[in-house]
Amino acid sequence: MSNKNQQAEKVVKGGKSDAIAQKNTIVNLLNRSIKFRKSRYVDQKLELFKKKFAPVNGVSGVVHATSAYDNISSGAGAENVADKVDANGFTRPSKVLFSKDKLNSEWNDIHPVGSGLKDLGQLSSLNAVLQVLTYTPALANYMLNRTHSANCTIQDYCFVCAVEEHIRTALKGSPYALQPRVFVGKLKKMQHGSSNKDAFDVWKYFMEQMQSFLLSEKRSKDKLVQETTALYQIFGGYIQKKLECPSCNKFDNVYDSFLDLSLDLTQCSTVERCLTKHFKQQITASRECASCQHEGGQKGTHSIYKSPMTLALQLKRFNTDADTTKINKFVKFEESMDIKRVITANETVNTKYNLYAAIVHTGQTINDGHYMAYVKSSNGIWYCMDNENVQVVSVKRLLEEKPYMLFYNMSPPAVAKRPKTSADKAKTQQQEITVETEIKDTLKDDYEETQQEIDEDVIMPQIDNREEEKELEALRLKQAMEEVSVKEKVENTAAIVVEHNANMKTKREKLGALIEKESAQSKSAEVKGALLAKTPNNQFQDDIGTWEEDAVAGTHADKRNQVLKQIKPKRKRVDMYDLDYDRGKVKKVKNKQQDDKFSKPNLFQITADMKQSKKSKKHHK
Structure with a gap:
């Protein structure tokens, strides 16, 4: 035992x-450790249970002070905390739902211009917003690649999939107007206080719905992680609020995300001034100080900390009173804009934007107005989308409008060209000399071989003459190439060169310079004057011979009559075929004898009249 x-x-x-x-x-x-892999099969019942119930011991984004202190003191999480928070106190998300590197702020391909949209129930605001979304380059590239629909697991209606289908259909270039029936019914579910007559409210509703459906599959409750969707990577940015505590006089930075900005128009003549005035205003916030735990109101300033890829601006043209009257004021805006004045200090971000869309409201109030969208297509041409009507417009006409919303796209960073040093120039010259020497040696060897072949052809007469001609042509071509390679290249410095990949603005400037140069150096007027001066007897002078002159009237008239008699052709005899051809065929109708019974005299009436006349005669007697 x-x-x-x-x-x-x-x-x-x-x-x-x-x-x-x-x-x-x-x-x-x-x-033994048990490892689980995420199933590729989507169980609908399990998904419904996940929405209904929540785990008791679920992982939250809250980090308690004791656990965080223990982790940092032990050295386990010190590096992670340092990576998540930057020098200005901005907390980076723990994970990214969609990488910004996968997006392109410029068009990937050139697409045909989309068709117009039918106005279903006086919803021009919906049509204008849909046209702007369709011609947003980053969003259009994302939708055309089917990045969302290829991974979407929602079996029922998906708002993002509906927008994707609309953009793909619109950019196919259909000649017929589209009917956005899918979105008309959804506008009825807008929040209380929002109006489907306001394009800005419709824009915010689209942003909310797209963000909600993009997050329906991710199941993340962390706000920072939720703000890394494809929508926030395109339209989203961050504002830094620098607040001062009135108790300890210490500054604390608070960061808020945004998808659009609303600007006040009063006392501003340009959009850039509206933007500057918006961020110069002092802000107040009620919060607890992180240093002294004082709870109360704090004042400070705010600025853009992270600029968005696509900047959406609303100009507050409608008052908040009951009649919702409109501020019909002209505010100047340009095709390009620099927002470096409102960027947080010491932040190196791209601040240059280019205009790609605008929404214009016509009318005096929000209820009786009409919306139009101006968009810049993938070919660089501006179009006016007025419901079903689509027409090309100039930039001048666009800049004369009074916009309600403006949409700017971040310009791609310019690639800095390194200036060539003296060593680079010497190296380039050496390479050119080497290439020229190699070409000369090759041409010389080919010339000698060709001469030898020609001599052999003379000795051997059985070779075909065609081959000899080809070889001679090749020899002449090589000799010409050798002569051209030896000559110095002279560049025309006065020529105006237009590159094929230049933008439209550069091409217009070059065209204007060409017209000015031609008008200054052209001699077409002098040449025309010289040619007219060399023709004494032209059509518009008095010294040309005419038939009415007395001196030569008889001579010219006799000669003319003789010539006309000689060239006068004999008249052809007209036959019945020509007459029928000129007159047209006539239908032959036989003349029938018409027996008109009503035109003959009535015998009975004649007899009655005679009897009546006899009676009257007897009566008179």
Whole structure:
């Protein structure tokens, strides 16, 4: 019994004496890690249960002070905390739902201009917003690649998939107007206080719905993680609020995300001034100070900390009173804009934007107005989208409008060209000399070989003459190439060169310079004057011979009559075929004898009249 008990203790404790007992210990059997992989199959019932119930011990984004302090003191999480928070106190998200590197702020391809949209129930605001979304380059590239629909697991209606289908259909270039029936019914679910007659409210509703459906699959409750969707990577940015505590006079930075900005028009003549005035205003916030835990109102300033890829601006043209009257004021805006004045100090971000869309409201109030969208297509041409009507417009006409919303796209960073040094120039010259020497040697060898072949052809007459001609042509071509390579290249410095990949603005400037140069240096007027001066008897002068002159009237008239008699052709005899051809065929109708019974005299009436006349005669007698 003692041996059996000792053996059992060894099995439980994992003794090293027996190899079999060491493999079958309880620690080895029960301490195995079980790894789970996410199933590719989507169970609908399980998804419904996930929405209904929440785990009791679920992982939250809240980090308690004691646990964080223990992790940092032990050195386990010190590097992670430093990576998540930058020098200005901005907390980076723990994970990114969609990488910004996958987006392109410029068009990937050139697409045909989309068709117009039918106005279903006086919803021109919806049509204008849909046209702007369709011609947003980053969003259009994202939708055309089917990045969302290829991974979407929502079985029912998906708002993002509907927008994707609309953009793909619109950019196919259909000649017929589209009907956005899918979105008309959804506008009825807008929040209380929002109006489907206001394009800005419709824009915010689209942003909310797209963000909600993009997050429906991610299941993340962290706000920073939620703000890394494809929508926020395109339209989203961050504002830094620098607040001062009135108790300890210490500054604290608070960061808020945004998808659009609303600007006040009063006392501003340009959009850039509206933007500057918006961020110069002092802000107040009620919060707890992180240093002294004082709770109360704090004042400070705010600025853009992270600029968005696509900047959406609303100009507050409608008052908040009951009649919602409109501020019909002209505010100047340009095709390009620099927002470096409102960027946080010491932040190196791209601040240059280019205009790609605008929404214009016509009318005096928000209820009786009409919306139009001006968009810049992938070919660089501006179009006016007025419901079903689509027409090309100039930039001048666009800049004369009074916009309600403006949409700017971040310009791509310019690639800085390194200036060539003297060493680079010497290296380039050496390479050119080497290439020229190689070309000359090659041409010389080819010339000698060709001469030898020609001599052999003379000795051997059985070779075809066609081959000789080809070789001679090749020889002449090589000699000409050698002469051209030796000559110095003279560049025309006065020429106006237009590159094929230049933008439209550069091409217009070059065209204007060409017209000015031609008008200054052209001699077409002088040449015309010289040609007219060399023709004394032209059509518009008095010294040309005419038939009415008395001196030569008889001579000219006689000669003319003689010539006309000689060239006068004989008249052809007209036959019946020509007459029928000129007159047209007439239908032949036989003349029938018409027996008109009503035109004959009535015998009965004649007899009655005679009797009546006889009676009257007797009566008179």
